[in-house]
Amino acid sequence: MVLNPGLELPVRTAVPALGRALDERGVAVLAAPPGTGKTTLVPLALAGLLDAFPGPVRRVLVAEPRRLAVRAAARRMAWLLGSELGGTVGYSIRGDRRTGPGTVVEVVTTGVLLQRLQRDQELPGVDVVILDECHERHLDADTALAFLLDVRAALRPELRLVCASATSDTEAWAALLGGPDEGPAPVIEAHGTSHAVDVIWAPPARLARPAQGTRTDPALLEHVAATVRRALSEHPGDVLCFLPGVGEIARVAARLDVDAEVLQLHGQAPQAVQDAALTPGNGRRVILATSVAESSLTVPGVRIVVDSGLAREPRTDHARGLAGLVTVRSSLAAGRQRAGRAGREAPGVVYRCWSEAEDALAVRFPTPEIALADLTAFALQAACWGDPDARGLALPDPPPGGAMAAARQTLAALGAVDADGRATERGRRIARAGLHPRLGRALLDGAALVGSRRAAELVALLSEEPPRALGDDLLAVLRAVRAGRDGYAARWREEVRRLRAGDTPQTALPDTAAAGLVVALAHPERIARARTAEGPYLMASGTAAEATPGSALAGAPWLAVAVADRPAGSPSARIRRAVALDEETARLAGASLLTEREEVRWAVPPGGRRGEVAARRVETLGAIELASATLTSPDRALVREALLDGLAREGADALLTWSQAAVALRERLAFLHRALGAPWPDVGEAALAQPDWLEPELSRARRRADLERIGVASALQRLLPWTTGEAGRLDELAxxxxxxxxxxxxxxxxxxxxxxxxxxxxxxxxxxxxxxxxxxxxxxxxxxxxxxxxxxxxxxxxxxxxxxxxxxxxxxxRGRYPRHPWPEDPGAAQPTRHLNPRK
Incomplete structure (x- = not known):
């Protein structure tokens, strides 16, 4: 055990209380602001690795929401102990693991933790699990917490569990950890020594346009860049600038011509850039970062924060099968976390690129991911855990019913769950891939069709989006990444090695067909066919889609769409990445969507006005029509429905032949309905669209002409109130x-x-x-x-x-009609139809 001088961190005062809480209850909530050392000092102390906190050596598993934070935390802890990374302290992320037989503290992503729990629920050899940054409400973290509570309740009551949060809203976590019988878990608070941070409101000169999807107003990005330049001139120290995504970071970086090193910090950044951002620099630095730098990372040297006020949240269009990210105003809690970065080491300042009045309109906390995200992966996790509906899981928030229903439908189509929602063996194999279930299915089925290596290569491209600069043609992207030597290409090769299972030989399919097949296996509902020679496209889901202007994919009759989104207010999806496809491959990959049915409907020919019954046998791939043939003897029930649709759309007045007698009877009935009401029937247009009064003639009809031949006057007689006897008074009353x-x-x-x-x-x-x-x-x-x-x-x-x-x-x-009688007393005159006799 050691005590490095760097361990003089504020959270050390809370460690004894945390240890006692775990000894007594086995669970605890640790509330510690950013910079207090909760991510680095607490695991070492609970593992018994510090002289200052003597105790038995325990194996500690620390779960972080992001890969970047995993590496940074493990390196920091190894440095504090003066040991090599991969020795006493190690880490594991997807595709990268540095641990050894002597590893006591291991930092993992929450996704890796979920995989381990699914493989062995008891987590053998682990004594303490710390779920860090619980306040960020990532879905994997919420799920891992629910699973761990199950493990403690049923298998390992001695397993110690800590929820660590950088905020003080800990009541929900305490209630979950404590359970219904024992009361809330102990909450241990650590108070930081954050320095004062001055707030400077720096709104743009003109109001920025609201973000649409992932598009941010360029004028706002120009203003953020100007604010960074202003901050550098007004205050000393490094600048940490928060932006919503990688694209915005690149655009702001391009606008910065400053006497400082500009670093771009995000999850896709090369390892060297990440390391440079997290270690002290030799001169002034500007670190442009996404939300990864809000709480779980320490960026040394920062005295200034520039906050764009924007964040990214997931959104899922379950009806169209489209999921993606949208740009939103960041929450007040996120704003506090970001501002606090400027006061970690000394007094600092935060420039907020919005007005103080706007701040009052922001939400208090970020929306939990479970309320917004595609829940397919979560539903498969729950099914593999043995709780398909997730009703027995101790989750901070329940999953939305509609999203869960959509997820179960997707899993059933993949063969991952049975009719009762329980995970099948195929579903468990898909889950073990550590991918979204759609990608797991593409990897599993694609290996046999294209070879294990190519399947892994393509799925690796789909699992972590390549740089946008490589274009929208996924086949061209594959070729570029195969030859690439940059950070993305290196990560891609690692992922390919991880995903490649067995050695299924490569098939004779060319790369074009192989790429289209694997993408379509992952997203069969996004198979798309051009409506015209140059597009737009119709996807199997029924959603219209368009390629971006100048796309290399333009003109392809079929596409397998890998990435698509739907801009706010747009009727069509936007194809961001796809690969050309042929109909044969589309049929193979979309086999579950192939249907052949009789289609009988009321149709109006192009340019026409008169509808008619159209009967066809149609073969479709989802919403895409592949072939059709005229039906000579369509199902009578379907014909009847089509005729009813015609009545509803065109109305009885247009479809039926109204004789003078029919019109007269309808007018008499309408009069009595207005004057007396029931039982005299309503004979208005809407009422006559109901079919009962036209039976049995309607059931015998096959086309429009048959409706036109119906004797309407006789049919109207059926509407008279015969059962009450009032029908016999028609001639008396009207x-x-x-x-x-x-x-x-x-x-x-x-x-x-x-x-x-x-x-x-x-x-x-x-x-x-x-x-x-x-x-x-x-x-x-x-x-x-x-x-x-x-x-x-x-x-x-x-x-x-x-x-x-x-x-x-x-x-x-009388002067104009002298031959007609015009008596002076008409009340006493004789009525007549005749003229006066000629004199």
């Missing part, structure tokens, strides 16, 4: 014709809001009142016609008309 005093039977017009009787004036002499309809509820409106049949007057009260209106009509018309 008579088709009314006998007027002259003896004529005059048709009633029901087409308007009120019924109208239009009759020549002379035929109504002596009639003091027209009958009221609908059982006396609705008065009849009378249109009094001239001898030529033109309206001379309109009235609903004949008696009043004879007294007050008739004289004016008589004076106007």
């Amino acid at each position: 008579p088709e014709r009314i006998t007027v005093p002259s003896g004529s039977r005059v048709r009633v017009d029901y087409s308007g809001e009120r019924p109208v009787l239009a009759v020549k004036l002379q035929e109504l002499f002596g009639w003091q009142a027209a009958p009221a309809l609908a059982g006396g509820r609705v008065p009849l409106t009378v249109h009094l016609l001239s001898p030529a049949g033109r309206p001379a007057a309109v009235t609903g009260d004949l008696a009043t008309f004879w007294r007050e209106g008739y004289r004016a009509v008589r004076a106007d018309l």
